[in-house]
Amino acid sequence: MVIDELKAALGEKVTLNATIREHHSKDESFHTPTLPDAVVFATCTQDVATTLKICNAHQTPVVAWGAGTSLEGNSNPIRGGVSLDLSQMDKILRVSGEDLDCTIQPGVRRKQLNEYLSQYGLFFPVDPGADATLGGMASTGASGTTTVKYGAMKQLVMSLTVVTANGEVITTSRRARKTSAGYDLTHLFVGSEGTLGVITELTLRVFGIPEVIAAATMQFASVREAVDGVIEVIQLGIDVARIELVDRDAVVAVNRYSKTELPEKDLLLLEFHGSAESIAIDIAQAREVLGRYGGAGFLQTTDEAERRKLWQARHDAGLACRSHQPGGRIFSTDVCVPISKLSQCIEETQRDLADSKIYGPIVGHVGDGNFHVLLTAAPNDHAALERLEEFHTRLVKRSLSLEGTCTGEHGIGIGKIDYLVSELGREAVGVMALIKKSLDPNGIMNPGKIIDDSFYL
Amino acid sequence: MVIDELKAALGEKVTLNATIREHHSKDESFHTPTLPDAVVFATCTQDVATTLKICNAHQTPVVAWGAGTSLEGNSNPIRGGVSLDLSQMDKILRVSGEDLDCTIQPGVRRKQLNEYLSQYGLFFPVDPGADATLGGMASTGASGTTTVKYGAMKQLVMSLTVVTANGEVITTSRRARKTSAGYDLTHLFVGSEGTLGVITELTLRVFGIPEVIAAATMQFASVREAVDGVIEVIQLGIDVARIELVDRDAVVAVNRYSKTELPEKDLLLLEFHGSAESIAIDIAQAREVLGRYGGAGFLQTTDEAERRKLWQARHDAGLACRSHQPGGRIFSTDVCVPISKLSQCIEETQRDLADSKIYGPIVGHVGDGNFHVLLTAAPNDHAALERLEEFHTRLVKRSLSLEGTCTGEHGIGIGKIDYLVSELGREAVGVMALIKKSLDPNGIMNPGKIIDDSFYL
Numbered sequence: 001m002v003i004d005e006l007k008a009a010l011g012e013k014v015t016l017n018a019t020i021r022e023h024h025s026k027d028e029s030f031h032t033p034t035l036p037d038a039v040v041f042a043t044c045t046q047d048v049a050t051t052l053k054i055c056n057a058h059q060t061p062v063v064a065w066g067a068g069t070s071l072e073g074n075s076n077p078i079r080g081g082v083s084l085d086l087s088q089m090d091k092i093l094r095v096s097g098e099d100l101d102c103t104i105q106p107g108v109r110r111k112q113l114n115e116y117l118s119q120y121g122l123f124f125p126v127d128p129g130a131d132a133t134l135g136g137m138a139s140t141g142a143s144g145t146t147t148v149k150y151g152a153m154k155q156l157v158m159s160l161t162v163v164t165a166n167g168e169v170i171t172t173s174r175r176a177r178k179t180s181a182g183y184d185l186t187h188l189f190v191g192s193e194g195t196l197g198v199i200t201e202l203t204l205r206v207f208g209i210p211e212v213i214a215a216a217t218m219q220f221a222s223v224r225e226a227v228d229g230v231i232e233v234i235q236l237g238i239d240v241a242r243i244e245l246v247d248r249d250a251v252v253a254v255n256r257y258s259k260t261e262l263p264e265k266d267l268l269l270l271e272f273h274g275s276a277e278s279i280a281i282d283i284a285q286a287r288e289v290l291g292r293y294g295g296a297g298f299l300q301t302t303d304e305a306e307r308r309k310l311w312q313a314r315h316d317a318g319l320a321c322r323s324h325q326p327g328g329r330i331f332s333t334d335v336c337v338p339i340s341k342l343s344q345c346i347e348e349t350q351r352d353l354a355d356s357k358i359y360g361p362i363v364g365h366v367g368d369g370n371f372h373v374l375l376t377a378a379p380n381d382h383a384a385l386e387r388l389e390e391f392h393t394r395l396v397k398r399s400l401s402l403e404g405t406c407t408g409e410h411g412i413g414i415g416k417i418d419y420l421v422s423e424l425g426r427e428a429v430g431v432m433a434l435i436k437k438s439l440d441p442n443g444i445m446n447p448g449k450i451i452d453d454s455f456y457l
Numbered sequence: 458m459v460i461d462e463l464k465a466a467l468g469e470k471v472t473l474n475a476t477i478r479e480h481h482s483k484d485e486s487f488h489t490p491t492l493p494d495a496v497v498f499a500t501c502t503q504d505v506a507t508t509l510k511i512c513n514a515h516q517t518p519v520v521a522w523g524a525g526t527s528l529e530g531n532s533n534p535i536r537g538g539v540s541l542d543l544s545q546m547d548k549i550l551r552v553s554g555e556d557l558d559c560t561i562q563p564g565v566r567r568k569q570l571n572e573y574l575s576q577y578g579l580f581f582p583v584d585p586g587a588d589a590t591l592g593g594m595a596s597t598g599a600s601g602t603t604t605v606k607y608g609a610m611k612q613l614v615m616s617l618t619v620v621t622a623n624g625e626v627i628t629t630s631r632r633a634r635k636t637s638a639g640y641d642l643t644h645l646f647v648g649s650e651g652t653l654g655v656i657t658e659l660t661l662r663v664f665g666i667p668e669v670i671a672a673a674t675m676q677f678a679s680v681r682e683a684v685d686g687v688i689e690v691i692q693l694g695i696d697v698a699r700i701e702l703v704d705r706d707a708v709v710a711v712n713r714y715s716k717t718e719l720p721e722k723d724l725l726l727l728e729f730h731g732s733a734e735s736i737a738i739d740i741a742q743a744r745e746v747l748g749r750y751g752g753a754g755f756l757q758t759t760d761e762a763e764r765r766k767l768w769q770a771r772h773d774a775g776l777a778c779r780s781h782q783p784g785g786r787i788f789s790t791d792v793c794v795p796i797s798k799l800s801q802c803i804e805e806t807q808r809d810l811a812d813s814k815i816y817g818p819i820v821g822h823v824g825d826g827n828f829h830v831l832l833t834a835a836p837n838d839h840a841a842l843e844r845l846e847e848f849h850t851r852l853v854k855r856s857l858s859l860e861g862t863c864t865g866e867h868g869i870g871i872g873k874i875d876y877l878v879s880e881l882g883r884e885a886v887g888v889m890a891l892i893k894k895s896l897d898p899n900g901i902m903n904p905g906k907i908i909d910d911s912f913y914l
Contacts, residue, residue, distance in 0.1 A: 098688055098797035141637035152635050154644075155612060170885040176793040177825045178609050179862040180598035180648050182869055182877050182907055183889045187611075187644030191637050208694050231555055237665050277738050336633040340555035368634045405636040412639055420639050428627040431896065432640045438895035439888065450639055 002058040003038050006082070009050050013041045024065055024075075024083035028130070030329040030377040030385065031073030031414050036063065036083035043088050045161060045169055045200040051084055052198065052444075053167035059442045064194040066133030067109060071332040072413025074140055074193050078448045084198060086135055092116050093201070101158060101175065103203045106135020122206045125150035128409065129318070135199045140411040141191030145314075148234070148367030149241040149273065150207065152409070157190050161201035165440040175203060188435070193411050194446040196439050210273035213241075214283060215307040218295035219265040223247055223350070223362075226266045227343040229293030230366045234339060238285045239278070242271035243367040246313050247350075250321055250361035250374065254313045257320035262313055263297060268366075269314050271307075314363065321361045321374040328376035331388050335399035336370035336408030345402050346371060349395055358391055370408035396422070412450045420450065430455060459515040460495050463539070466507050470498045481522055481532075481540035485587070487786040487834040487842065488530030488871050493520065493540035500545050502618060502626055502657040508541055509655065509901075510624035516899045521651040523590030524566060528789040529870025531597055531650050535905045541655060543592055549573050550658070558615060558632065560660045563592025579663045582607035585866065586775070592656045597868040598648030602771075605691070605824030606698040606730065607664065609866065614647050618658035622897040632660055645892070650868050651903040653896050667730035670698075671740060672764040675752035676722040680704055680807070680819075683723045684800040686750030687823045691796060695742045696735070699728035700824040704807075707774045707818035707831065714777035719770055720754060725823075726771050728764075771820065778818045778831040785833035788845050792856035793827035793865030802859050803828060806852055815848055827865035853879070869907045877907065887912060 006014045015021075016038050026033035037060075042048045055062045061081030068075060077083050089105035092113065096102065097120050104113065111131050114123050126137060128144040136142075138160065143152030150156070159173035162185075172185035189197060220226035223245070230243055246254070246267045255262055270286060272279045279302075287298055301307055308315075322328055337345045346362060353360045353373070364371030373395065377385050396406040396419045406412075406419035421429050433455035437443075443456065463471045472478075473495050483490035494517075499505045512519045518538030525532060534540050546562035549570065553559065554577050561570065568588050571580050583594060585601040593599075595617065600609030607613070616630035619642075629642035646654055677683035680702070687700055703711070703724045712719055727743060729736045736759075744755055758764055765772075779785055794802045803819060810817045810830070821828030830852065834842050853863040853876045863869075863876035878886050890912035894900075900913070 096795070096797060098692060099795040100692065101795070141641075143635055143637075147635060151612075154635075154641065155608075164888065168884045168887075170888055171881065172885065174857070174862045174880060175795045175860040176827075176856075176862045176865065177796065178600055178604060178611075178793055178827065178865050180600075180864045180866050180868045181862050181873075181880055182648075182886065183653075183892060184598075184611065184641075184644045184648055185885060185888060187641040188892075191639075191641055196640075208692065210694075235555060235557065235665065237667075275738065278735055281732065281734050336635055338553070338556040338558070338632050339634065340553060370633075370635065399633075400631070403632040405631045405633045405638045407637045408633065408635050409637050411637045416638075423631060423638055424628065427625045428629065428642060429639065430625075431621065431627055431642060434895040435640060435645075435892055438891040 002054060002060045005054045006038065006040060006051065009054065010040060010047060013047060015039050024077065024085065027068050027070040027073060027075050028330055029071045029073050030331050031076055034076055034078050036077040037080045039083045039085055041085045041088050045163060048084065048163045048198050048200050049167040049169055051082060052163055052165060055082055055444055056165050056167065056442055059444060061444050061447050063446045064139065064198045066107060066136030067131065069130035069132045070136065070140055070413065071330060071410045072415055074411050074413040074449060076414065078414065087133065089200065095120055097122060100206050101203055102206055103201060104134060105201060106133060106199045108134050110134065117206055121209050123209050124204060124206050126153055126156060134202055138190050138199055138202055139192065139194050143409040145242045145244055145365060147365060148243055154187060154190055156205045157186055157202060158205055159203040160186055160189050160199050162189050162197040162199055164197045165442065165445050191411065193413065193449050195436060195450050196445060211275045212279050212302055213307065214272045214279050214300055214302045215310045216270045216283060216298065216300040217310055218268050218290050219263050219297045220268065221265065221294050223266050223346050224343040225293045226268050227346065227366055229290040229295055231339050232289050233286050234367055236289065239274065239282050240270055240286060240367060241273040244269045244314050245364040245366045246317055247362040250317045250363055251313060253320040253361055254316050257323050258312060258316045260312065267313055268295065269311055317363050318374060322376045325376040325378055328378050331375040331377040332410055333373045333375065333392055333395055334370060334408045334410045335395055335404055335406060336368060337399050337402045337404030339369040341402035341404065342366060342369050345398060348398055349373065352391065352394055356387065356391055358387065368408065414449060417450065417452050459511060459517045462511045463495065463497060463508065466511065467497060467504060470504060472496050481534065481542065484525050484527040484530060484532050485787055486528045486530050487788050488533055491533055491535050493534040494537045496540045496542055498542045498545050502620065505541065505620045505655050505657050506624040506626055508539060509620055509622060512539055512901055513622050513624065513899055516901060518901050518904050520903045521596065521655045523564060523593030524588065526587035526589045527593060527597055528787060528867045529872055531868050531870040531906065533871065535871065544590065546657065552577055554579060557663050558660055559663055560658060561591060562658060563590060563656045565591050567591065574663055578666050580666050581661055581663050583610055583613060591659055595647050595656055595659055596649065596651050600866040602699045602701055602822055604822060605700055611644060611647055613662045614643055614659060615662055616660040617643055617646050617656050619646050619654040619656055621654045622899065622902050648868065650870065650906050652893060652907050653902060668732045669736050669759055670764065671729045671736050671757055671759045672767045673727045673740060673755065673757040674767055675725050675747050676720050676754045677725065678722060678751050680723050680803050681800040682750045683725050684803065684823055686747040686752055688796050689746050690743050691824055693746065696731065696739050697727055697743060697824060698730040701726045701771050702821040702823040703770050703774055704819040707778055707820055708770060710777040710818055711770045711773050714780050715769060715773045717769065724770055726768055774820045775831060779833045782833040782835060785835050788832040788834040789867055790830045790832065790849055790852055791827060791865045791867045792852055792861055792863060793825060794856050794859045794861030796826040798859035798861065799823060799826050802855060805855055806830065809848065809851055813844065813848055815844065825865065871906060874907065874909050
């Protein structure tokens with residue numbers, strides 16, 4: 001009956017096709033796939049409003065869908081209902097070089113956006129790795145390798161158009177660079193994982209493509225030395241655009257997978273954006289600081305092809321570390337701690353991995369205190385999965401004990417619902433639940449994510 | 458009866474003293490003073506929780522109070538009740554040079570914080586002019602002259618401890634540099650002007666004091682040329698720490714008031730933070746760009762006393778422009794537009810001032826698109842006040858038509874409630890009202906601010 005109404009209103013944008021439903025049943029994580037009852041391909045804000053109005057009247061779940069690249073089951077339709085596919089809403093609506101901003105539809109992908117912006121000499125910096133949609137990136141509060149210089153989605157989304165559960169369309173802010181006008185609805189929707197509304201338009205800050213981009217790498221004898229060097233680089237305000245750790249295990253995996261011959265040590269990869277003069281100063285300062293922490297084998301380049309080669313270890317790490325488990329799915333971890341606690345957190349985690357005989361190379365956005373243990377789950381090996389989950393629980397507990405968070409950038413999704421309560425307490429999650437209930441009284445928006453149902457009852 | 462309960466619970470922290478109540482009846486704006494029924498001086502989070510529990514049970518309004526420096530009646534107790542004074546909660550609880558953050562109580566003032574941080578070689582950049590409390594600055598979503606480089610309160614508050622209307626204490630986030638853990642409660646409370654809860658602890662980002670600080674000024678023949686130059690400086694990513702406009706009228710007022718002999722032209726004041734080398738590059742670039750827009754009379758210095766002198770026009774502008782109206786109160790305006798529209802907005806505003814024979818010199822945080830018309834209201838001249846209000850309405854309408862906001866940094870308070878609806882629409886304000894109602898069902902938290910009562914009914 002819901003589907004009949006949707007078809008009457010939206011025609012062929014509604015499909016029950018099994019292959020398409022299957023495609024919308026899971027993201028890139030290990031979480032169990034679940035089929036939606038139907039998929040709606042929205043092409044405009046009005047389609048989204050129509051879908052939500054009908055589904056709200058029938059109390060049918062609606063789960064927004066972008067590129068399916070999330071890592072916490074964020075877009076899995078775990079209670080069926082409608083998967084609302086926004087990938088056809090992929091228009092770039094406006095770019096302003098004067099104001100350094102743009103307005104786009106939610107289905108625009110990261111690479112598409114940057115290709116388009118390049119003709120204006122502009123770029124959008126948030127780089128989570130995957131070629132995600134910007135709507136999805138806003139919904140999960142994504143960040144990535146450039147956050148240390150440019151900020152995460154939280155810092156770079158200026159305004160959103162959102163359809164709320166009852167089909168109302170709101171715009172959260174004007175296009176001014178700053179505002180104190182009322183509650184910050186923009187930030188309420190960024191990172192809410194589609195549980196409060198569906199984003200149908202985004203206004204984003206963009207940046208001028210730097211005159212020069214320089215890449216550099218250095219090797220270290222231990223994670224502690226590498227990270228302590230990073231702390232001082234950050235503390236001195238040296239202007240790094242990216243500063244990434246690839247640990248020794250990950251370097252070994254890359255050498256095997258990519259046939260490279262990198263020294264098998266803990267590796268820092270850096271990138272600098274600016275003018276030739278300013279970059280020269282920044283690189284010299286960073287090299288001097290990191291040298292004092294034992295950093296060796298310094299290499300640098302501004303040539304684009306060579307930059308890509310220098311950063312290959314970082315780009316290949318994910319695939320390389322997972323290549324031992326063909327067909328395996330990503331079991332992601334993304335704790336983030338105050339940077340002063342990062343060495344301790346990584347060292348204890350490496351000991352835990354060794355003690356529990358789990359293979360887990362580490363890469364990290366160390367300038368932000370954020371790192372990933374690259375775990376892989378064989379789809380049907382329940383015993384192995386359970387061991388990974390136990391390890392993850394210990395990792396999160398460790399992060400929380402060091403004043404960190406259970407998720408620096410992937411969101412809560414399905415798997416971290418209990419961790420959120422450990423992290424912020426029942427009272428704070430209770431406040432989130434009050435907000436959720438006030439905006440989505442029928443609980444149709446991506447149910448079963450972020451907040452446990454028990455908080456509503 | 459409420460007061461009896463409060464006294465029983467909090468003893469001498471509760472006062473009915475007439476002078477103290479009078480002191481808590483108004484902020485620095487022209488808005489009509491109203492006495493609170495009592496003032497409670499909280500010394501800890503528990504005092505705040507106790508006050509809110511008792512007041513919530515009796516449906517008695519509670520208005521948080523910091524330094525009383527707000528400019529939109531934000532802290533005026535317009536419906537009586539309790540003025541909850543947090544100025545005695547002025548402890549700096551923790552500073553981390555490694556993590557570049559600190560945790561403080563809400564009554565800590567800006568200058569006090571920076572004096573304390575200086576011993577660690579650190580500073581907190583948000584500078585709204587007044588020596589406000591940090592709790593108040595978070596509540597109004599303050600910003601100021603350094604926002605162009607360092608961001609506003611929105612960007613620099615990492616976490617808050619908040620007491621909600623029912624007396625529950627929550628912490629909104631961990632101390633990690635970034636997080637995607639659940640709804641962004643931090644940003645919900647920043648800028649909510651005490652209408653959702655009372656902030657009792659803040660964790661803030663801080664920065665290393667720059668090696669060198671350089672100040673510079675240049676004169677322009679018109680606001681358009683000055684602002685067009687600023688646009689290009691921002692667009693090129695030249696690293697300015699402050700870039701402020703003082704228009705010709707304000708320069709004239711300063712010359713008269715401060716006995717200076719500045720050229721009576723539109724003035725840009727700049728500040729640069731960094732190393733000697735990086736600053737030299739930035740200044741040369743900025744000077745070259747601004748020179749192409751007719752900028753002349755370039756002066757620069759890195760000496761602290763000389764810097765203060767070079768920036769005197771900016772510091773004295775407020776008092777100078779208001780000196781013609783002794784005893785007058787501040788009628789503040791703070792529209793903020795996309796920077797590409799800033800020249801047009803200021804030019805049209807200057808024409809409007811001339812046409813309506815209103816004296817209104819302009820100063821602006823032009824790197825952000827934000828400017829103030831320095832109006833002064835004689836307390837009992839109702840006809841004059843009405844003319845200012847009509848002018849303000851036209852100014853806001855102009856800003857909104859240029860995709861701007863009615864408030865860049867002072868908040869909605871009492872005076873801009875209708876403008877908020879014009880700015881974001883009834884649906885968006887309706888969403889704010891749903892959130893307000895869910896967190897403060899009895900409407901005790903700073904009632905009559907931000908959202909009109911009619912939205913609850």
